[in-house]
Amino acid sequence: MIKDPLGVEPDGRRGAGATGEGMLNIHFSEDDLTRIRIRAAHPFWETMLSIRALRERSRNALLGGWRTRTKERVPASAWTPLLPLCPPSGAFAGFLMPEEGAATWEEGLASVLATPGERIARDLAGLSWKGRPPGWVSALAARDPRMMKTLERALRDYHHAGIAPYWERIQARIDLDRSCRLRVIAEGGVERLLSTLAVDIGWNSGTLKLHYHGHRELRLDGRGMILAPSVFCGRESVVKESADEPPVLFFPASTEFAGPLTVPDGPCDGHPDALAALLGPTRAAALQGVIGGTTTTELARRLGVTLSTASEHAKILREAGLIITGRMGRQVMHSITPLGAALFHNGERPARLNEPHRWPAAGAVRQGELGTASSRSTSGERIGSARRTRPDATSTAKGVLGTR
Numbered sequence: 001m002i003k004d005p006l007g008v009e010p011d012g013r014r015g016a017g018a019t020g021e022g023m024l025n026i027h028f029s030e031d032d033l034t035r036i037r038i039r040a041a042h043p044f045w046e047t048m049l050s051i052r053a054l055r056e057r058s059r060n061a062l063l064g065g066w067r068t069r070t071k072e073r074v075p076a077s078a079w080t081p082l083l084p085l086c087p088p089s090g091a092f093a094g095f096l097m098p099e100e101g102a103a104t105w106e107e108g109l110a111s112v113l114a115t116p117g118e119r120i121a122r123d124l125a126g127l128s129w130k131g132r133p134p135g136w137v138s139a140l141a142a143r144d145p146r147m148m149k150t151l152e153r154a155l156r157d158y159h160h161a162g163i164a165p166y167w168e169r170i171q172a173r174i175d176l177d178r179s180c181r182l183r184v185i186a187e188g189g190v191e192r193l194l195s196t197l198a199v200d201i202g203w204n205s206g207t208l209k210l211h212y213h214g215h216r217e218l219r220l221d222g223r224g225m226i227l228a229p230s231v232f233c234g235r236e237s238v239v240k241e242s243a244d245e246p247p248v249l250f251f252p253a254s255t256e257f258a259g260p261l262t263v264p265d266g267p268c269d270g271h272p273d274a275l276a277a278l279l280g281p282t283r284a285a286a287l288q289g290v291i292g293g294t295t296t297t298e299l300a301r302r303l304g305v306t307l308s309t310a311s312e313h314a315k316i317l318r319e320a321g322l323i324i325t326g327r328m329g330r331q332v333m334h335s336i337t338p339l340g341a342a343l344f345h346n347g348e349r350p351a352r353l354n355e356p357h358r359w360p361a362a363g364a365v366r367q368g369e370l371g372t373a374s375s376r377s378t379s380g381e382r383i384g385s386a387r388r389t390r391p392d393a394t395s396t397a398k399g400v401l402g403t404r
Contacts, residue, residue: 024212024239026249027219033190035224035246038181041174044108045240046232047155047163048086048096049250053232054162055088063232066166066261073161078154081136084127093123097240105159113152117143166261170231172324172337177229177253179293179335180326197227198251201237208249210237220247229253231261254326286313287344290323290334299334 054067085093098111121141124133139147163170184193195203202209218239226248230238233252240248282303289302300310314334317323322340326333336344 022212022215024210024216024218026208026210026225026239026247027217028194028206028208028225029220029222031222032220032224035222036190036193037224037226037246038178039226039228039248040178041171042103042108042228043105043159043163043167044098044102044112045228045248045250046170046230047105047108047159048092049230049232049234049238050162051082051086051158052088052092053234055083055086056234063261066162070162075157077150078157081140081151081154082158084129084134084137087127091126093120093127094240094242095119095123099242099245105163109152109155112155113148117141168321168338169261169324172335173231173326174229174253175337176293176324176326176333176335180254180333181227181229182293183333197249198237201251218247223247225249227251283313283317286310287317287322287336287340290314290317291336291341291344293333293335295331295333 050070053063054070085096095115096112098108102108102111120143124137124141136147136150140151181193184196191203194201194208198210200211218241223246226246228248228250229252230250231253233250237252238250240250282305285303286299289299294302296307296311296314299314300307303310303313305313314323314325317340318325318334322337322343323334324337
């Protein structure tokens, strides 16, 4: 656990305004169940949650190398404002979690730096401090130019060391988690999704129950909810609320989806000739086939090949860094990575890669109704509407990957 250089970090156990372990009950109406969305990786949200993850007492083996490397690379000056504002548990300064519209890192940073002083002061007042807050707290609340510049530099330094080198893999893990949640929706509906988000989250008769610091009742009242799988959320789910947006529930992305979080060695992180081995129409079709998430069995069926051949194609795509593979129950799942999506789209990432999905009404989706992964929405509209037509696999191979 990082020692706070100020020695006056907020007391995370009291940060939520409570005195001990308790329960957060989130109450859903039928309208709320039709307004559930699931969010792609948000670079600024993951940045803030990762600061908290650095300070967790538990040592998640998948994040161990990331923790060590990040602590070594982040300048000591960055910890001064960041650690007290992001305690290891409980509430933290909400203005550091910009609204959903800030889709990129720079947009999120601009939103944070433009926060009115009244909002900053209110968020800082909501933190419980051990001892007297340091002098820079009042300067931050007053939007002192030097303090705002210090905060900006700290955020940039931390992001450069702790998030940017890993972002492709963070995004790929969250995308695969979302693909698996879509399958849960197709097979069991929205309520099954809510009951299987994480081990410490329970669903019972319209109420989502999760461990919390203190006891609280949250009624959505038709606002719906945004579900945000996170690599850095840790054991404790986090709820972000604002006056103008639906609440956001952060929950841990499944650790079954990847190994330790490490810095890629390059675009072919694995075997240097992996991209060369990729060329050819069949593997172009395989790359196309995993968009939206698919199992090895489904991939074999789509390609018209044996299970072992499909598995070999997936292995080469994975070694090239173009797909990510994980396990959901007894099924092995594959999903495209941002690098794979960029290659598939002639070097340009899809414009709506980070926008959330909106789920259909509770009970409206039955097994098989979603069809293939091509019906998956990437723009937030309801799922289950008209399918989107994919380009022909052979023409894609010629235009993007070439032919043998």
